[in-house]
Amino acid sequence: MRIVSVDLGARSYPIWIDEGILSHAELLLPHLPQPNGVIVTNTTVAPLYLETFRAALERHGVAVSAVVLPDGERYKNWETLQRIFDALVDVRAERETTVIALGGGVIGDMAGFAAACWQRGAPFLQVPTTLLAQVDSSVGGKTAINHPRGKNLIGAFYQPRAVLIDTATLRTLPARELRAGLAEVIKYGLIRDAAFFEWLEHRIESLLALDAESIAIAVERSCRNKAEVVAADETERGVRATLNLGHTFGHAIETATGYTQWLHGEAVAAGMMIAAEVSLRLGWLTENDCARIEGLLIRAGLPVRGPALDTDQVWQLMTGDKKVVGGKIRFVLLKGIGEAVVTADVPKTVVDAALAARLG
Incomplete structure (x- = not known):
């Protein structure tokens, strides 16, 4: 078993990573009041x-008890949240x-937001079953629902008490969902871990084939990167904002397409390429690094172009994003792979030129 700790003082919590761990509910018992x-x-x-999972807990x-919600980003709203309440x-x-x-x-975002609200704060545990949730959204305490005019605009920072990651659940994940999760894995290499990015260049086919050792390494390395950033900046006043690489552009894509056509990871992948294009045009990223990024995303089966959207619509959506400060969009860009x-x-x-080059 691999264990990563999210160090937040009295609110620190473990992330357990292993195959078949879903049946080991005893790990969660100390975290149930x-x-x-x-x-x-x-x-x-x-x-x-x-x-x-229910049987493991009951043993x-x-x-x-359980509440079973409809599946999909389009249900991440007030109406579905009310069903949890x-x-x-x-x-x-x-x-x-x-x-x-x-x-x-x-599910993690909505359940976490419900826990944050219920009687002003109920205990919360994350048991993520998709790659994207395992490497990103289950760690760090961001919870939210969407608004028709913007993604994750309504939410709270609310940390889980533990995260239980059973990598065996990825075997039932549709291939498209697996590829979407890899976008967030690649992101960590781009923003702060150049050695990991290079490792991914060598192992991306193994990850797509669900090689157990490769998956375990990628999930642990991603969680460790995320945990370190969250421990340094829990509420995104500084370095945590770098985790949003590709998300400002990506959220605009998701919102513009009604949360129905693009998976989150797919939109982030296209968003990362737009960010790389901006960085290239600013002279911060070399042609070679931009080509490496595009090449890895393509090998991962991810889009490197966004849909055909009107540039003015993209700007309108980006200016309504929660990463806007003082009326200005804070872009996450690259000075190089790993920075x-x-x-x-x-x-x-420059942004307009990058959008023109990478949309449609």
Whole structure:
């Protein structure tokens, strides 16, 4: 078993990574204030893993109920969130009743936000079942729902008490979802871990083939990168903003297409290429580095161009993004592979040229 710690003082928590760990519910027991909980999952994950996980908890005397939500980013809204609250009311959940997210990033974000709100803060556990959730969204305490005019605009920073990652769940993940998760893995190499990026260049086919050792290394290395950044800047006042590489452009793509056509990781991949294009045009990134980034994304089966969107619409969506400060968009760009920078001082003409080159 691989273990990564997110060091946040009294609120520090472990991330356990292993194959078949879903049945080892005893790891979670010290993080349950009382022996009951509500599992939040979706219609895709429930038939695969809900009963296995529920039985593992019940073997250790934990009484659990479940709420099964529809699957998809388009359901990450107030109406679906209300279903979690309704389930908590139905079982007379208390402040110490643990909310457990079993699923991908959408489930983790909504369950975490519900936990943050329920009686002003209930215990929360993450059990991510997609690659994207395992390497990114389950770690760090960002919880949210979408607004029709912007992604993740309504939410809270609310840390889980533990994260349980069973890499065996990736075997039932659709290939497209696996590829989307790799975008976030590649991101860590781009923003702060050049050696990891080089490792990915050598092992990307092994990851696509779900080689167990390669997956374990990639998940652990990603979680360790994320944990270090979160420990240094929990609420994104500084270095944590670099984790948003590709997300300002990517969120605009997701919102413009109604959260139905592009997976989050796909939009982030296209967004990272737009950011690389801006960096190239600013003279910060070399042609060779830009080609390496594009080449790795292509080999991972990810898009390197966004959809055909109107540039004015993209700007409108970006200016409504939560990363805007003082009315200015803070772009996450690259000074090189492994070195990200956050800046609002980017000429609009440069961004427009990059959008023209990478959209449609």
